[in-house]
Structures are given as C-alpha cells and as structure tokens.
Amino acid sequence: IVWDREQGWHDAEVLPYGPIPMDPASSVLHYGQEIFEGLKAYRHPNGDIVTFRPEANAQRLNESAARLALPELPVELFVQAIRELVTVDADWVPSGHDQSLYLRPFMIADESFLGVRAAERARFMVIASPAGPYFTGGVKPVSIWLSGEHARAGRGGTGAAKCGGNYASSLLPTRIAAQHGCAQVLFTDSATEDTIDELGGMNLFLVHRDGRLVTPELNGNILDGITRKSLIRLAQDRGLTVEERKVTVGEWRAGAADGSITEAFACGTAAVITPIGQLKSEQGVLVDFGDRAPGELTMSLRDELTGIQFGTVADRFGWVERIVTA
Numbered sequence: 567i568v569w570d571r572e573q574g575w576h577d578a579e580v581l582p583y584g585p586i587p588m589d590p591a592s593s594v595l596h597y598g599q600e601i602f603e604g605l606k607a608y609r610h611p612n613g614d615i616v617t618f619r620p621e622a623n624a625q626r627l628n629e630s631a632a633r634l635a636l637p638e639l640p641v642e643l644f645v646q647a648i649r650e651l652v653t654v655d656a657d658w659v660p661s662g663h664d665q666s667l668y669l670r671p672f673m674i675a676d677e678s679f680l681g682v683r684a685a686e687r688a689r690f691m692v693i694a695s696p697a698g699p700y701f702t703g704g705v706k707p708v709s710i711w712l713s714g715e716h717a718r719a720g721r722g723g724t725g726a727a728k729c730g731g732n733y734a735s736s737l738l739p740t741r742i743a744a745q746h747g748c749a750q751v752l753f754t755d756s757a758t759e760d761t762i763d764e765l766g767g768m769n770l771f772l773v774h775r776d777g778r779l780v781t782p783e784l785n786g787n788i789l790d791g792i793t794r795k796s797l798i799r800l801a802q803d804r805g806l807t808v809e810e811r812k813v814t815v816g817e818w819r820a821g822a823a824d825g826s827i828t829e830a831f832a833c834g835t836a837a838v839i840t841p842i843g844q845l846k847s848e849q850g851v852l853v854d855f856g857d858r859a860p861g862e863l864t865m866s867l868r869d870e871l872t873g874i875q876f877g878t879v880a881d882r883f884g885w886v887e888r889i890v891t892a
C-alpha cells in the first residue's frame with residue numbers, strides 16, 4: 567500500500583513474493599527513513615490460525631512512524647494487511663508447538679530526491695516466512711555480552727522506535743558478542759554506562775528469590791516490547807510484583823552474588839523467553855548462574871505465554887486474534 571501527501575494511503579494489493587521497483591535516489595536508501603514490526607501467526611491444535619495482539623504492533627508502528635517523520639497508518643489497515651497476507655499464505659503456517667509464520671510489516675520512505683528532509687511518499691509492505699523453534703533440543707540458558715564500547719541509541723535518539731538505524735548500530739556489537747560466545751549484546755544507557763536498557767533484540771527481566779520481577783522502565787531509549795508487556799500482565803495476574811524502574815548492572819551483579827536475584831531472562835517475539843545463564847564483558851564473567859537449568863518462574867511464564875499463543879491455555883485477556891477458522 568502506497569502513501570503520498572495528496573491521496574493518503576491508497577492502492578493496497580496482495581502480490582506474489584518478488585523484487586520491488588526502487589529508484590536509486592529513493593530517500594530510504596540514503597537517510598534510513600524506515601521502520602518495521604515483527605509478529606507471528608500460529609496454528610492451533612484444531613487447525614485455526616491466529617495472531618497475537620496485532621493492534622499492539624500497529625500502535626507501536628505508529629509511534630515509530632511519528633519519530634521517523636513517516637505517515638501514520640490506520641490500525642485497521644495494518645490489521646487488514648496482516649489478515650489478508652496470512653489468509654493467502656495459510657498453507658505456510660506450520661503446525662506444532664514452537665513453529666509459526668513470522669510476519670514482517672515495514673514502512674519505507676520512497677520519494678526520489680537528494681537532500682535531507684522527510685519524504686512525501688511512503689510504502690507499507692508485509693512479508694512472511696515460516697519460523698521453526700528458536701531452540702532446538704530444549705530451552706537452554708544463554709550467555710550475553712555487556713557492551714562497554716557501543717551504545718544502541720542515545721537520549722533523545724530513536725531508541726524507542728523500531729527503525730532500521732537502531733539495528734544498524736547494533737550489528738557490530740552483536741558480532742563482537744558472538745565472538746565471545748554470547749547470544750546477544752546487552753546495552754546500557756550511553757550516559758551512565760551502568761543503567762541497563764535492553765538486549766540487541768529483546769527486553770530483560772531479573773527475578774528475585776521472593777518472586778519479584780524487575781525490568782528496566784520505558785525510558786525513551788528502549789523498545790516497548792509486546793512480549794515484555796504481556797509478561798508483566800501475566801506475572802501481575804499471578805499476584806507477583808513487577809517493578810518497572812531503573813536497573814543497573816551493579817544491582818544485578820550484587821543480587822546474583824548474594825543469592826537475592828535467582829533468575830534472569832530475555833524476552834521478545836522471536837524466542838519468547840530465553841533464560842540467561844551468564845553476563846560477560848571485557849572484565850570477564852560478571853554474573854554466573856552456574857549450570858542450573860532454566861529458572862522455574864522463567865519457564866512457567868514461558869509455558870503460559872506460549873500456551874496462550876498456541877491455543878492450549880485459555881486466552882483470558884483477549885490477546886489472540888483468529889484469522890482463519892479450520
């Protein structure tokens with residue numbers, strides 16, 4: 567679907583997957599005026615196909631659009647695009663727990679000019695790809711790398727938007743993390759270097775021995791993760807306290823050392839919940855939960871959320887949106 571200043575959004579169509587025409591002077595190629603989303607379609611045991619909280623993705627896309635000077639996309643158009651694509655691609659939605667059809671909605675500025683200003687023309691597209699289980703052979707704790715050198719986004723920057731530029735800046739630190747055997751990079755606030763923001767592609771939670779959950783507050787620098795939001799709700803519904811506040815690396819280290827912090831996990835659409843076993847940096851191992859199996863609370867929240875998504879646990883918050891009825 568195409569947008570321009572005169573006509574607004576128009577010319578929606580579903581096309582077979584393939585290359586798209588692109589002018590070499592298209593503004594997205596030069597100034598990175600681009601945003602995206604990520605969500606999944608799941609097949610329930612009865613054959614129905616559903617998505618999870620697509621309106622939340624639509625809202626977040628519009629918050630990203632506002633920051634990147636891109637046009638607003640009505641929530642209904644976003645959801646309709648998802649519905650039409652998943653309906654056409656229904657045969658590509660795998661069955662089985664931990665399998666899904668990953669959906670990638672994105673919006674690009676697409677006006678041809680040289681000169682730095684917001685474009686007057688944009689395109690919104692959705693592509694899809696089947697996704698297998700994130701973990702093969704069971705969920706295992708991962709190591710993560712504290713980047714002492716690189717920030718993902720700075721105060722007043724685009725950290726809260728889901729825009730390509732944030733990921734461009736995280737590619738090098740992510741490669742460095744991988745060279746140290748770590749699955750993800752942990753970014754701290756660029757100003758204080760000790761306040762935890764988030765991981766390269768996931769939000770972070772710490773679990774206290776008394777069942778309290780602590781997660782970095784939405785400080786304008788981190789993504790308002792839909793998995794994060796959903797887990798906060800599930801935990802509160804169990805009567806657990808969830809503290810959204812400033813969290814430091816120092817607090818995590820001290821809590822892990824004295825046994826008051828017993829679990830840590832990362833969360834996002836791709837892996838749902840990933841237990842964290844170790845935090846490492848140039849200074850060596852900062853936190854080590856040892857050879858312990860994934861934490862109990864971590865795994866029970868994971869089971870509840872994936873159960874809702876895959877249709878084996880009652881959807882008591884109305885998060886699941888049916889697209890195809892078997």
Ligand code: PMP
Pocket residue numbers: 604764765766767768769789790791792793794833834835836
């Ligand atoms: N932070 C970043 C930087 C991400 O890329 C993602 C994945 N979209 C998340 C957090 C988690 O967000 P969500 O739960 O909506 O997938």
